[in-house]
Amino acid sequence: MIPLSWYLTLAAALFCIGLYGVLARRNAVAILMGVELMLNAVIINLVAFWRYNQPTVIGGQVFAIIVFAVAAAEAAVGLALIISIYRRRSSVVAEDMNLMKW
Amino acid sequence: MPTFDPANIFMWAYKFLGWWLTSLGLAPEFVLFVQLFAAIGMLATVVLLIPIFTIWLERKIAGRFQDRLGPNRTGPYGLLQSFADVLKLLTKEDITPHKADKWIFNLSPLFGVLSIITVWAVIPWASTMVGADINVGVLYLLGISGLGTIAIMMGGWSSNNKFALLGAFRAVAQLVAYEVPMIITLLIPVMLSGSMSLQSIVKAQGQMWFIVLAPFAGVLFFITSIAEIGRAPFDLLEAESEIATGYNIEYTGMKFGVWMLQEFSHAFAVGPLFATFFLGGWQGPYATEIPVLGIVYFMLKSFFGYFMIIWVRSTLPRIRIDHLMSLNWKFFVPVSLLALIVTALVDKAMSEFAPGTGVAGRAIVLFTANVLLVISVIIGIRNAAHAVRVKEEGDDHAEHGDAADSHDDHSAHPAPAH
Amino acid sequence: MSITLPQIIFLVVAIGTLFTGVMVVVARNLVHAALWLILSFFGVAVVFAMLEAGFIAVVQVTLYIGAIAILIIFAMMLTRKVMNDTEPQTNSQWVLSLVVAAAAFIGLAGLLNATAWSPLQAVSLEGSVAQLGRALVEPNQYVLPFEVASVLLIIALIGAVAIASEKN
Numbered sequence: 001m002i003p004l005s006w007y008l009t010l011a012a013a014l015f016c017i018g019l020y021g022v023l024a025r026r027n028a029v030a031i032l033m034g035v036e037l038m039l040n041a042v043i044i045n046l047v048a049f050w051r052y053n054q055p056t057v058i059g060g061q062v063f064a065i066i067v068f069a070v071a072a073a074e075a076a077v078g079l080a081l082i083i084s085i086y087r088r089r090s091s092v093v094a095e096d097m098n099l100m101k102w
Numbered sequence: 103m104p105t106f107d108p109a110n111i112f113m114w115a116y117k118f119l120g121w122w123l124t125s126l127g128l129a130p131e132f133v134l135f136v137q138l139f140a141a142i143g144m145l146a147t148v149v150l151l152i153p154i155f156t157i158w159l160e161r162k163i164a165g166r167f168q169d170r171l172g173p174n175r176t177g178p179y180g181l182l183q184s185f186a187d188v189l190k191l192l193t194k195e196d197i198t199p200h201k202a203d204k205w206i207f208n209l210s211p212l213f214g215v216l217s218i219i220t221v222w223a224v225i226p227w228a229s230t231m232v233g234a235d236i237n238v239g240v241l242y243l244l245g246i247s248g249l250g251t252i253a254i255m256m257g258g259w260s261s262n263n264k265f266a267l268l269g270a271f272r273a274v275a276q277l278v279a280y281e282v283p284m285i286i287t288l289l290i291p292v293m294l295s296g297s298m299s300l301q302s303i304v305k306a307q308g309q310m311w312f313i314v315l316a317p318f319a320g321v322l323f324f325i326t327s328i329a330e331i332g333r334a335p336f337d338l339l340e341a342e343s344e345i346a347t348g349y350n351i352e353y354t355g356m357k358f359g360v361w362m363l364q365e366f367s368h369a370f371a372v373g374p375l376f377a378t379f380f381l382g383g384w385q386g387p388y389a390t391e392i393p394v395l396g397i398v399y400f401m402l403k404s405f406f407g408y409f410m411i412i413w414v415r416s417t418l419p420r421i422r423i424d425h426l427m428s429l430n431w432k433f434f435v436p437v438s439l440l441a442l443i444v445t446a447l448v449d450k451a452m453s454e455f456a457p458g459t460g461v462a463g464r465a466i467v468l469f470t471a472n473v474l475l476v477i478s479v480i481i482g483i484r485n486a487a488h489a490v491r492v493k494e495e496g497d498d499h500a501e502h503g504d505a506a507d508s509h510d511d512h513s514a515h516p517a518p519a520h
Numbered sequence: 521m522s523i524t525l526p527q528i529i530f531l532v533v534a535i536g537t538l539f540t541g542v543m544v545v546v547a548r549n550l551v552h553a554a555l556w557l558i559l560s561f562f563g564v565a566v567v568f569a570m571l572e573a574g575f576i577a578v579v580q581v582t583l584y585i586g587a588i589a590i591l592i593i594f595a596m597m598l599t600r601k602v603m604n605d606t607e608p609q610t611n612s613q614w615v616l617s618l619v620v621a622a623a624a625f626i627g628l629a630g631l632l633n634a635t636a637w638s639p640l641q642a643v644s645l646e647g648s649v650a651q652l653g654r655a656l657v658e659p660n661q662y663v664l665p666f667e668v669a670s671v672l673l674i675i676a677l678i679g680a681v682a683i684a685s686e687k688n
Contacts, residue, residue: 024545
């Protein structure tokens with residue numbers, strides 16, 4: 001019998017690891033990998049709550065599937081943006097994208 | 103002690119192992135673990151031993167197609183040829199290229215073979231023998247082929263060789279592209295049987311095989327599977343003359359042997375998958391009463407599928423990479439979507455308006471719908487090819503016509519001047 | 521209270537997933553980071569399977585490993601000038617990010633463990649795949665989010681192709 005708090009703690013830990021990856025990495029693709037980790041943590045949360053609170057209502061799984069679709073769309077557009085930026089500026093390091101800084 | 107049941111001998115052996123271990127006094131969870139481990143070990147061993155036979159079979163049959171004998175020196179009829187090949191590969195020097203990523207270089211062939219063995223976990227061998235009867239078996243197959251794609255990508259990248267990387271890019275592009283029509287055509291047996299579990303799909307073909315209900319989908323699945331395994335005519339991934347052998351150029355010795363094992367095992371996995379989805383799997387006379395007969399029927403059908411793969415390989419020339427990709431996106435994807443829509447509409451219309459049709463009636467209606475679909479697709483292709491040919495001839499005429507027109511303009515120019 | 525076998529399995533899987541997650545954000549070589557990411561996706565798929573959401577587990581493997589991870593690896597290989605990275609991978613504010621992430625985790629974990637959640641009910645989840653399929657297309661269930669998600673995917677497809685194509 002695994003208590004629900006264990007799943008939620010795992011999701012929180014994965015989320016915070018992804019948060020560190022987003023805040024501390026220089027390469028834009030590495031930042032995107034951190035974002036994917038955070039999304040995975042969110043989906044673990046959703047599915048855990050579905051299983052423990054309302055396992056007979058199928059809406060929990062539908063929610064998780066819609067989040068999967070949104071994550072895929074966001075990854076595709078984000079990577080297309082990164083490739084386009086690389087073509088113009090020859091660098092994907094996030095610190096080099098400083099055209100709009102003061 | 104479980105009663106000895108010769109008709110279901112493998113399940114009897116499984117239960118006997120469980121009974122024997124329990125009588126030794128071990129905990130039931132541990133007994134289950136040992137039972138499953140033994141079953142998995144046996145399945146993986148059989149899956150890894152079959153390529154030894156199919157490699158010999160392939161070389162003999164391909165040789166006969168090319169009007170020659172094939173290997174016949176090593177052992178009677180060349181049966182020991184696979185062992186000779188393995189011995190040769192084991193004694194070759196094992197080179198890791200300079201500055202190649204050692205861990206990934208060594209692990210990617212293993213991930214390739216891993217992705218093939220895990221496919222066999224969901225294929226039903228008989229009415230009582232299936233590795234894991236998960237209720238999302240078809241989706242599991244799609245996920246595992248994604249894993250094989252990653253293995254090829256890693257193999258190409260970790261070789262520290264630009265040609266290997268290019269070959270890996272092309273391979274991944276082809277594999278990911280041809281997954282789309284493969285999955286769309288796999289949805290048709292799922293629809294006709296109402297479940298994604300492979301055992302349920304085979305059981306739903308008890309009356310009529312799906313190759314009769316959806317022949318067009320079967321042919322499309324077969325073609326896209328051949329593209330998925332990288333076999334001729336889609337074998338640009340490993341063509342020696344085109345891309346310098348592609349992603350496995352830096353692999354030598356037994357690591358190359360493992361890539362070849364992955365390719366041959368994958369080629370043999372398509373036969374059983376085609377047999378499961380469209381040819382009725384283990385179905386046959388008396389297959390449910392005597393499960394061991396189910397294994398025999400299943401093997402016969404899958405070897406027939408493998409023979410067709412060798413046949414196609416020996417007959418057709420290679421397709422260029424851009425023709426391959428445009429064939430997929432401009433032909434296979436729309437046509438498979440069309441087949442899915444037509445099958446869904448016809449099946450639903452039949453169950454709404456004529457709910458009492460028996461198996462034969464449903465088969466005739468769906469088969470006719472498929473024939474009409476094939477005729478309309480062929481007419482569509484003919485019109486498209488005709489339009490392309492007219493445009494090309496129109497361009498030729500335009501070139502000659504411009505030269506003639508310019509002469510006319512020069513001669514007619516002074517006339518309206520006054 | 522003794523530890524049961526499912527709890528041991530969960531602990532092993534959770535520690536494996538978190539370890540591979542840490543290696544993703546710490547690895548210097550980016551392609552290694554992508555491979556650690558694939559392993560952490562596997563760990564998350566195992567967690568889904570333990571939550572008896574088999575369909576979601578297989579969708580995780582298919583979508584994240586079979587599509588998104590390949591996209592990330594492709595993007596990584598198309599946006600590098602040399603084959604190996606030798607420059608540092610963390611920017612100048614990594615200490616502050618570590619503090620923020622650690623504080624967020626401590627806060628979340630404390631809050632989650634202090635709340636009394638309802639225990640697990642043993643229900644039979646047979647036929648949930650068919651139920652899910654029906655829920656996604658029935659008019660009084662979830663067909664609207666389904667259609668909106670498909671429009672979103674088409675827009676993302678067209679947008680990604682438009683952004684990443686070469687303009688001469």
